[in-house]
Amino acid sequence: MTRLLKVEGLVTRLRDGAAIVDGVSFDIAAGETFALLGESGCGKSMTALSLMRLLPDGIEDHSGSMYLADTPLHSLPEREMRDVRGGRMAMIFQEPGLSLNPVMTVGEQIAEVLALHTGLYGDAALVRCIELLTQVGIPDAARRVTEYPFQMSGGMKQRVMIAMALAGTPKLLIADEPTTALDVTMQAQVLQLLRETQQQSGMGMLLITHDLGVVAENAHRVGVMYAGQIVEQATRGQLFETPLHPYTQKLFAALPDARRSGQPLAAIPGSVPPLGSVVQGCRFASRCDRAWGLCSEQTPAWSEVADGRGVRCHLYVHGIEGGERRKKVRDKRQRLFEVHPPAHSENLLRIDALQVHFPIRKGLLQRTAGYVKAVDGVSLVIPRGHTVALVGESGCGKTTLGKALLGLNPITAGMVSFDGEPLSEVRRGAEMQMVFQDPYASLNPKMRVAEILEEGLTALGIGGDSQERQTHIDSLLDQVGLAKDSKWRYPHEFSGGQRQRIAIARALAVSPQLLICDEPTSALDVSVQAQILNLLKSLQEGLGLSYLFITHNLAVVEYLAHEVCVMYLGRIVERGPTEAVMRNPRHPYTQALLSAVPRIDGTGLEYVRLEGELPSPANPPLGCHFAPRCPQAMPVCANKFPDMTPAGSANHSVCCHLYPLQPN
Amino acid sequence: MIFMPVILWSDALVFLLIGAVISAVLHVRKREHLMLPWRRLAHSSVAMVSTLVLSLFLVIGLLDTLHYRVALSQNSSGETVYSSEVLSVFDKLVTPLRTRTEKTYSAPFALHLYAKESMTDAQGNVVRDYPRLQYGGAHLADESQSSLDVMKRIANGGVVGFLLGCLLAWLLSRRVTRAPVLVSLVMLVTLVGASVELATAYHVLGTDKVGQDVLYLSLKSIRTGLIIGTLTTLVTLPLALFLGVAAGYFRGWVDDVIQYVYTVLSSIPSVLLIAAAVLMMQVTIDTHPDWFETSAARADLRLVALCLILGLTSWTGLCRLLRGETLKLREMEYIQAAQAFGVSSMRILSRHIMPNVMHIILIALVMDFSALVLAEAVLSYVGVGVDPSMISFGTMINGARLEMGREPMVWWSLAAAFVFMLVLVLAANLFADAVRDAFDPRLNRTESKA
Numbered sequence A: 001m002t003r004l005l006k007v008e009g010l011v012t013r014l015r016d017g018a019a020i021v022d023g024v025s026f027d028i029a030a031g032e033t034f035a036l037l038g039e040s041g042c043g044k045s046m047t048a049l050s051l052m053r054l055l056p057d058g059i060e061d062h063s064g065s066m067y068l069a070d071t072p073l074h075s076l077p078e079r080e081m082r083d084v085r086g087g088r089m090a091m092i093f094q095e096p097g098l099s100l101n102p103v104m105t106v107g108e109q110i111a112e113v114l115a116l117h118t119g120l121y122g123d124a125a126l127v128r129c130i131e132l133l134t135q136v137g138i139p140d141a142a143r144r145v146t147e148y149p150f151q152m153s154g155g156m157k158q159r160v161m162i163a164m165a166l167a168g169t170p171k172l173l174i175a176d177e178p179t180t181a182l183d184v185t186m187q188a189q190v191l192q193l194l195r196e197t198q199q200q201s202g203m204g205m206l207l208i209t210h211d212l213g214v215v216a217e218n219a220h221r222v223g224v225m226y227a228g229q230i231v232e233q234a235t236r237g238q239l240f241e242t243p244l245h246p247y248t249q250k251l252f253a254a255l256p257d258a259r260r261s262g263q264p265l266a267a268i269p270g271s272v273p274p275l276g277s278v279v280q281g282c283r284f285a286s287r288c289d290r291a292w293g294l295c296s297e298q299t300p301a302w303s304e305v306a307d308g309r310g311v312r313c314h315l316y317v318h319g320i321e322g323g324e325r326r327k328k329v330r331d332k333r334q335r336l337f338e339v340h341p342p343a344h345s346e347n348l349l350r351i352d353a354l355q356v357h358f359p360i361r362k363g364l365l366q367r368t369a370g371y372v373k374a375v376d377g378v379s380l381v382i383p384r385g386h387t388v389a390l391v392g393e394s395g396c397g398k399t400t401l402g403k404a405l406l407g408l409n410p411i412t413a414g415m416v417s418f419d420g421e422p423l424s425e426v427r428r429g430a431e432m433q434m435v436f437q438d439p440y441a442s443l444n445p446k447m448r449v450a451e452i453l454e455e456g457l458t459a460l461g462i463g464g465d466s467q468e469r470q471t472h473i474d475s476l477l478d479q480v481g482l483a484k485d486s487k488w489r490y491p492h493e494f495s496g497g498q499r500q501r502i503a504i505a506r507a508l509a510v511s512p513q514l515l516i517c518d519e520p521t522s523a524l525d526v527s528v529q530a531q532i533l534n535l536l537k538s539l540q541e542g543l544g545l546s547y548l549f550i551t552h553n554l555a556v557v558e559y560l561a562h563e564v565c566v567m568y569l570g571r572i573v574e575r576g577p578t579e580a581v582m583r584n585p586r587h588p589y590t591q592a593l594l595s596a597v598p599r600i601d602g603t604g605l606e607y608v609r610l611e612g613e614l615p616s617p618a619n620p621p622l623g624c625h626f627a628p629r630c631p632q633a634m635p636v637c638a639n640k641f642p643d644m645t646p647a648g649s650a651n652h653s654v655c656c657h658l659y660p661l662q663p664n
Numbered sequence B: 001m002i003f004m005p006v007i008l009w010s011d012a013l014v015f016l017l018i019g020a021v022i023s024a025v026l027h028v029r030k031r032e033h034l035m036l037p038w039r040r041l042a043h044s045s046v047a048m049v050s051t052l053v054l055s056l057f058l059v060i061g062l063l064d065t066l067h068y069r070v071a072l073s074q075n076s077s078g079e080t081v082y083s084s085e086v087l088s089v090f091d092k093l094v095t096p097l098r099t100r101t102e103k104t105y106s107a108p109f110a111l112h113l114y115a116k117e118s119m120t121d122a123q124g125n126v127v128r129d130y131p132r133l134q135y136g137g138a139h140l141a142d143e144s145q146s147s148l149d150v151m152k153r154i155a156n157g158g159v160v161g162f163l164l165g166c167l168l169a170w171l172l173s174r175r176v177t178r179a180p181v182l183v184s185l186v187m188l189v190t191l192v193g194a195s196v197e198l199a200t201a202y203h204v205l206g207t208d209k210v211g212q213d214v215l216y217l218s219l220k221s222i223r224t225g226l227i228i229g230t231l232t233t234l235v236t237l238p239l240a241l242f243l244g245v246a247a248g249y250f251r252g253w254v255d256d257v258i259q260y261v262y263t264v265l266s267s268i269p270s271v272l273l274i275a276a277a278v279l280m281m282q283v284t285i286d287t288h289p290d291w292f293e294t295s296a297a298r299a300d301l302r303l304v305a306l307c308l309i310l311g312l313t314s315w316t317g318l319c320r321l322l323r324g325e326t327l328k329l330r331e332m333e334y335i336q337a338a339q340a341f342g343v344s345s346m347r348i349l350s351r352h353i354m355p356n357v358m359h360i361i362l363i364a365l366v367m368d369f370s371a372l373v374l375a376e377a378v379l380s381y382v383g384v385g386v387d388p389s390m391i392s393f394g395t396m397i398n399g400a401r402l403e404m405g406r407e408p409m410v411w412w413s414l415a416a417a418f419v420f421m422l423v424l425v426l427a428a429n430l431f432a433d434a435v436r437d438a439f440d441p442r443l444n445r446t447e448s449k450a
Helices: A046-053 A078-084 A106-117 A121-133 A154-167 A184-201 A210-219 A236-241 A246-253 A294-295 A323-330 A397-405 A425-431 A447-460 A467-478 A484-488 A496-508 A526-543 A554-560 A576-583 A589-596 B010-028 B034-043 B044-065 B089-093 B095-099 B143-172 B179-199 B214-250 B252-267 B272-286 B295-314 B316-329 B334-342 B344-381 B393-405 B411-440 B445-449
Strands: A003-011 A019-029 A033-037 A065-066 A089-092 A170-176 A204-209 A221-226 A229-235 A302-307 A309-311 A347-362 A367-383 A389-393 A414-420 A434-437 A515-516 A546-551 A565-568 A571-577 A642-644 A653-655 B003-006 B067-073 B082-089 B117-120 B128-129
Touching: A003 A046, A003 A204, A019 A033, A019 A046, A019 A065, A019 A204, A019 A221, A019 A653, A033 A046, A033 A210, A033 A323, A046 A089, A046 A170, A046 A204, A046 A229, A078 A554, A089 A154, A089 B128, A089 B272, A106 A121, A106 A154, A121 A154, A121 A434, A170 A184, A184 A204, A184 A210, A184 A589, A204 A210, A210 A236, A221 A236, A221 A246, A221 B128, A229 A236, A229 A246, A229 A642, A246 A526, A309 B214, A347 A397, A347 A546, A367 A389, A367 A546, A389 A397, A389 A554, A397 A434, A397 A515, A397 A546, A425 A434, A434 A496, A447 A467, A447 A484, A447 A496, A467 A484, A467 A496, A496 A515, A496 A526, A526 A546, A526 A554, A546 A554, A554 A576, A565 A576, A565 A589, A571 A576, A571 A589, B003 B082, B010 B034, B010 B214, B010 B295, B010 B411, B034 B044, B034 B117, B034 B179, B034 B411, B044 B089, B044 B179, B044 B214, B044 B411, B082 B089, B082 B272, B082 B295, B089 B095, B089 B214, B143 B179, B214 B252, B214 B411, B252 B316, B272 B295, B295 B316, B295 B344, B316 B344, B344 B393, B344 B411, B393 B411
Parallel strands: A033 A204, A033 A221, A089 A170, A170 A204, A389 A546, A389 A565, A434 A515, A515 A546
Antiparallel strands: A003 A019, A003 A065, A221 A229, A229 A309, A302 A309, A347 A367, A347 A414, A565 A571, A571 A653, A642 A653, B003 B067, B067 B082, B117 B128
């Protein structure tokens, strides 16, 4: 294999001198995928932008050398650099919705690249456009080429982005979190597409991601980044077998999955140090449980451990075996959570045939022309002290359901009873609370923590006088693991994980019995996600809370939930105990969903490719909603929505014609 | 009592505004995150220099707001009688400018009137010539010395001003480290020093038709401009804030009604609407002369009414802006969290939404200020602005426009109004720009992340 890209000692600094990328070196061979792995704010994207020389304002000039084949990118004049960008080196961005121009058709945008880099114009360009779109798996490319980005779904847009990147026949493709904004099923499609195109064209790829699963699926070699430096570099096999750097080890340990469901996750305490704050010593030292005096005094140098494998840690310079150490870390986690929920579990919340329909108004008089059936007849039971997970792709109505329970969306029909009684408006706020997805959007930036926590108490008129409230707030902060003095601070002074703790404390302030968690960790890094999941588990244990856990992250479900409900287009298609649903999924949709999750140990199910997109809930297919995309669809599926039938083990039931009700 | 303080309507409103600003400052000072954008503002040289210029205008405007009436010497039956003329502290400070009126036009630095008159010379012959001014350059025995005298006065005043400026800069240099700010401070004080020295002996900007000093008129106009620019916002703000936020938050019929009102209002030509309202008000004022003790009070009420009318016709833009922002905010998760607790709508509006649209309000107000100052000039020119007896940039321009066609041209009134307004509006605009940059969250993202 020939070396395609060679980066050596790349440094990118902010104007105030803080290095965002600090001495990064790596190389990529043709046909190889090199993954940069790391948490947010560790400089992955800045490395990519430095390579493209597309750094944003406020960033000082950078040093170091970058060679693409034999071209020195660092010293290329801007004029020639423009030919390299999009030509020999192309980039795909994270948010496909933001990287396509909304007022140009897809074809025009690809033709622009073609005209610039291949000199194709007019009909020839159009033919090539259609060819490219077909190559990235867009059905009916000849028609799609004249469509605008808003007419396409997220996955489709990302495919168009890839087609655009491929238009210049690049030697190197930089993919910056290409699947983060997509659903699991779309993610699997896009990852597969990237693998296939790489095999065909033999280009090198720099894959930037925070997701170990994505790395396991697509990467050949991996560089783990932390606070602007590469701390470990290895092949995929080596890294997944024996991670050397303590940070990498902790990243693996922090991943939730079924095997760990009885024990707390090994969360990494603290968060990534702010840029430029660590001048001397190892940047990870403050969060590393194996740090010793030397770590804070001397910056560890890059040391080659084996051929092509290196690590930036004092442990390996001083000749200590990595594997043994790792065992010790594992042994450290002894305290177990109670695996089984309390046996005397009566039903806390019972939902019967809940419907949430939003009217579609049309015409001059705003007449109702139809309904978006976001939630269409969902029945659900949450026992006391249990966690029920609601799983599904975005747009399937899971968040709408959660908000409807809280009264944030109007309920069209159906019954909700709480603790045996019909749910009344008055009790709603005190019995159920919600933890929202984005801790940056869910706290009012103009209110102090104490005011945020007190708001619910004031609104519901509980919690006694102001003295009692303040002591209550103190104990809440203590419960979620925040210092008491954080009471008088504003949300912007906290990190993402701490903000989510505040949001949890706010929900707990009115002592609810049920917490609705709407993807509470999807905006957080893996290490922080582990902290929050641990917190939720210990709160459940201590307070006997029930959770309705809305998520698309199946690993979290396996770790946390007692029961799982799989939702598709407003209806629950499969439900059952977590173990049963995850190990033995019955519904073809659940099977496809599970197979799409990238697994770090390579034990994933055989990939079931889902065709097409989620249909519109305004116009759901007749019969089984999943039938048009189902690989096992039968004639009957197109006519009748299947009933819920028991499947296999106890409490496991499924809505599918494949499992007809056994007459007995 | 030798004088009686007079608080006109506009004065009261200005004091109210000052009170509001002071309490806002105290509120912000205690909160670090609210101070942050102001700190950013303090780091911008453009903002600080324009603040310096604006504060000079503000000081003049404020001095001109402290009104009083002087007691007359003759007492009628034991009671003190006060003069019907309302003066301000500023008038008192620049008394020579106010009282030294010539007969009619005279050019800047002129020693003679601009119009010929029949005079009797020493020999008793009647000659038609340009008479010497009564005050302008009256101290000069030899007319040919005038330019030398002007130079000397510029130098004297300039040097004194320069030294004073340096002293001020030195005193401030510990708090303000930006060189451009200190340099402009020195320049400004030098300029003021030179003008003061000149103005004691000459009509620096000439005189107008009835012989009033144009420099005095220009300085008096500042208050009118500032009042129009700031008081109007007092009217605009509650309307725009409440209606905009309510429309955005409640949606439904509330939104429909509010949108309908402001769409209709903004589709009526605003000058027409203002003209109609001003004429109606004029009739009301004219039919009730007994309401007013002095002519100043009458002119002042008309000014306040003009602010009211301008405010009532110009809230739509800000309202629309706030409605849009609220539409965005109401979908934020912290609003939903509050709704989940059953927090009342009014509380959500006041605790969650209003604090989060404050930066928009501030930016809009500062940017509207200059537009309003210019609007006053246009309206007074059209004849529907302030009372003709009120000194303002608009009345100055209106008075000067007829003389533009005169040969030789009388240009100084217009030029003075133009220069003063330009400086005021330019400083306000630069300040507004800096405020927008400091408060716009999109422009300060990198800083907040780091």
